[in-house]
Amino acid sequence: MINKKSPIPLYYQLEEHIIELIEKGELRPDDALPPEREYAEKFEISRMTVRQAYTELVNKGYLYRLQGKGTYVAERKIEQPLQGLTSFTEEMKARGMEPGSQLIHFQINPASENIANQLAISESEPVYEIMRVRLADGVPMAIETTYIPANLIQGMTQEIVNQSLYAYIQEKLKLRISSGSQVIESSIASQTEAKLLHIGKGAPVMLIESTTYLENGTPIEYVKSVYRADRYKFILNINR
Numbered sequence: 001m002i003n004k005k006s007p008i009p010l011y012y013q014l015e016e017h018i019i020e021l022i023e024k025g026e027l028r029p030d031d032a033l034p035p036e037r038e039y040a041e042k043f044e045i046s047r048m049t050v051r052q053a054y055t056e057l058v059n060k061g062y063l064y065r066l067q068g069k070g071t072y073v074a075e076r077k078i079e080q081p082l083q084g085l086t087s088f089t090e091e092m093k094a095r096g097m098e099p100g101s102q103l104i105h106f107q108i109n110p111a112s113e114n115i116a117n118q119l120a121i122s123e124s125e126p127v128y129e130i131m132r133v134r135l136a137d138g139v140p141m142a143i144e145t146t147y148i149p150a151n152l153i154q155g156m157t158q159e160i161v162n163q164s165l166y167a168y169i170q171e172k173l174k175l176r177i178s179s180g181s182q183v184i185e186s187s188i189a190s191q192t193e194a195k196l197l198h199i200g201k202g203a204p205v206m207l208i209e210s211t212t213y214l215e216n217g218t219p220i221e222y223v224k225s226v227y228r229a230d231r232y233k234f235i236l237n238i239n240r
Helices: 010-023 036-043 047-059 088-094 113-119 165-172 191-197
Strands: 063-066 070-073 078-081 099-110 126-136 139-149 177-188 204-214 219-228 232-235
Touching: 010 036, 010 047, 036 047, 047 063, 113 139, 113 219, 139 191, 165 177, 191 219
Parallel strands: 078 232
Antiparallel strands: 063 070, 099 126, 126 139, 139 219, 177 204, 204 219
16 A cells, blocks of 8 residues: 655655545544554554654644544545525535534624614614524534614524525525625634534634625625634636
8 A cells, every 4th residue: 555666755655545435435434543563563664754754634624633542544525515595404405414503592683783784774774684604414514693674584483493594585585596606714713603513622713704695785694604624625717
């Protein structure tokens, strides 16, 4: 498996070997990898080379470490294309996963200056504020805080929120969602975010701010999301 005469670094060859085992299903999520010494003896390479390969795979999200216990195979990341405008529910169903939500709060508040600017409404105008933990097969994936103009979308209830907002807006209210914009940046989880997402405080997360518009250009929702970086990756296809 390891060719010492190849110009490809030994640690990288070991990385590719481990990735191949994961992709073939020979190593499954939460399986323990062999101790560094065992791989070093098997391939006649140094333990430092094995350690470097493990570290690179941890950084890439293929593996994770437990202090004092060892190195394990991580859950596969969900791939989210950045083209098109779909809801979390639609994305999970398209991947054969069961979408779910844990409602943290649902209330009507006066819009702050920032929220009003994002939704093109007057400051202090009423907005629905909906905070949910989004689940895939019961596993927390993201925290979403959604702001919707209450004067535009009337009759919103907790029951509707627990289903699909997009389905309600498009199928019940007959409003056509047309476009959206997103801003993505990296951050680390706060204590509250870590608790809700079942990750460690300070773990890497992705912050996403999204604004969605109707056909006539009216903003219909502004969403602030915190995604687990260990379970999610975003894909962008571009053409020259």
